[in-house]
Amino acid sequence: MTGTFRAIRVSKGEKAPQVEFANLTEADLMEGDVTVAVDYSTVNYKDGLALTGAAPIIRNWPLIPGIDFSGKVEKSDNPNFKPGERVVLNGYGVGEGHNGGYAQKARVKGDWLVKLPEAISNEHAMAIGTAGYTSMLCILALEKNGVTPDKGDVLVTGAAGGVGSVAIAILAKLGYRVIASTGRASEADYLKGLGAAEIIDRGELSGPAKPLGKERWAAAVDCVGSHTLANVLSMTKYGGTVAACGLAQGLDLPGSVAPFILRGITLAGIDSVMAPMAKRVEAWKRLATDLDMKKLDAMSVRAKLDDVPKLGQEIIAGQVRGRVIVDVNA
Template identity: 85%
Template sequence: MTDKFRALRVSKTDQGPKSEFVTLTEADLMDGDVTVAVEYSTVNYKDGLALTGRAPIIRSWPLIPGIDFSGKVEKSDHKEFKPGDRVVLNGFGVGEGHNGGYAQKARVKGDWLVKLPDAISNEQAMAIGTAGYTAMLCVLALEKNGVTPDKGDVLVTGAAGGVGSVAIALLSKLGHRVIASTGRAAEADYLKGLGAAEIIDRNELSAPGKPLGKERWAGAVDAVGSHTLANVLAMTKYGGTVAACGLAQGLDLPASVAPFILRGITLCGIDSVMAPKSVRIEAYKRLAADLDMKKLAAMSVRAKLDDVPHLANDIVAGKVRGRVIVDVNA
């Protein structure tokens, strides 16, 4: 066990964020009661925004980005964890205001960690990542609001992205007929391989639309926001539910109250960053049971820490399909 470790650190400059690979020691880590030997991280849309400076994600400079990591506990002063425990972290401001997963070590609060189920390896945990864990939170929200396979189709927007890919795999295994909305027509076979029954072009949803449209789906998982989410709401069946978790098109919601007061639909906001531990444990328990690990492998690619800066640009540009597993020790 060595005190020195490698990390990708971002500094603030007049020209924007500057990324560099550095060698650090444990003295460079932030406060926390658990030190983790990080094995894997991943690249989420939020990580791309942080590294490229396209949005003010980073709040403390300089910082090690990476909102996710998995690994083994090295040291612990927290009652729930002991050395050797396999753990995963998603969110809680890590990679935003607290050093994150793009390093070989991390020191965090034990309350932010979740022990991994036996059925999910450390590598698979980062194939899942915040995107997949968020997808599971969306599915749980649909279930809790009565969206069952017999009620009708479920739409997934941003379907070829991380949230969308995992959501399709989960929903199809649970018996739902899934409609996938994507702007990447070339990904149709990929999406059908994950379980999508129908592919629609995102242009059907991305322009300003009517307050109410034809009822097309009983539920939806939306990672896009803006006009897309407004149109998704307008076309949700009576009594249906939409889980909203992203802003790829925009933060705005140019919608009307019509779907809510005329069709009684529910809009569920999904927050993965500060979700309480009980919710996280439930999500990982369900991921272990309901996510087809072969489909997870099919949607995942491997990368090294050195690859993260260019992957950050690619994910913001919509060029990353599925999930990226970053081996921080490779």
Template identity: 60%
Template structure:
């Protein structure tokens, strides 16, 4: 038996609860993992509260990422005792996910954790931090360097934003952070933000081409915010888009792209090639220390997940929510 957050939908409605389940109910897969830590991401919040059509089949165990130890494997790439991490691959949406004490998944979805990365630290980073690293790697491939100019981070108080600020600061960039919570200024400055701007300046419809303000941006917000971010990006700059907190829509102009040569990169953190996943986690392990990450972490147990998901969706959570599935 193992404990898990279980989402059910039937004639009685949509509900999420912690349940005790037999191992025989685990889905198909070739690697069984004893999960140690998972996280609570925005997508998990949508799934647990039912505020977004995230879950594709029911019942579902949410949790789009996890870190733990291999219990058994029929995949030759993994052996019992291997420490592994998973991000994405439809886990928590189409396939039972990480907010559970056990998970059974395809070996292709896993990578081994860097030797220096404990499971809890990996989940302070989680899919949010992993996505932030993928964004920065995309900007670097475009030629963005610390001397190129400021880098904007939207949704700065969230999981992606918090880790993005930290990583960019570590790499030598001057970071501008956009937030709707002015009380978070000390937190964002401690992470490495040199300048704080009000998200209201970006969140409404704006002009198609605006004053050049930053050379690059990491955007987890989407909608009007992303359009304004692009419109304010300097010539030959780049924007990495990875989220939709404001919305999936994008009412933008082609002007920044054809008049300034701005590049817009969509970041796929769900199914990137294995080599890219390994590179991202290796760089995260080398750049972020335990002391760096603790200031972003909120630890909860499995029984607190459902209530915490509601707080997350109402904007009451900052940084990274780490779930000890054995508590």
């Protein structure tokens, strides 16, 4: 159909969002000064929430979900972007309050876009996605707080998920000894292939935490929250840092101030949605040098736009390993 493009559009339903495939025109897009021909998107936990209605993520109805996309600039009224330039978008409320990446076209504010480093293809950009970009923000926070490989092990929780998988690959390449926590024992070989030196069962961390536990790791990347985060903090070595970026187990933190006061632990909160542009550019620059693209390929699967609603359900159920690259034009 001339002048139309394909998209997933979600409308408000009585019990759950109504997900449909639609042929739209540019008139259906929201305000912005840059129009992007989208090549790829991905499926993050937050996308699963939007597609299934498991949490009230969507703020405008109807909406094109998808918090990430990569593509080429098609039209621009923003002086910082020219047609043909390759760009990536993560967060800024896209896929929540503004039309997102599950479409062949997107119109957004240029201030939300990052120009992709030469070493990262549009496809790899979505193998990375918000999950991988968040992983890099976590690692930058650990480095800022003086966590170096000689300080000791680094724990990664929710290890088989997107954030966890990329974090393991980057940390291993940077020379850290990585402990991976997962509830999926069958993923041990996969995690070791990414660079994990040791696998522990998430059950060791998912129950109520002691105020202080045995010191086991110098730092951690936590994607889980709740009791898991409380346990991670209680077992972090003196002066260590925990980067917290997820809430798969819950929003609560049923722990103690003891690790902070008696061991000088730092809890670094990681926000990927509204992170300042300087941090985003630094994270993508580091991803270009510190992430082994072969390992990224090993943790990635390919999908079409048609597959996205089912994948949304699977990621909420904890059934998606690693990263999903969605070719919106396939």
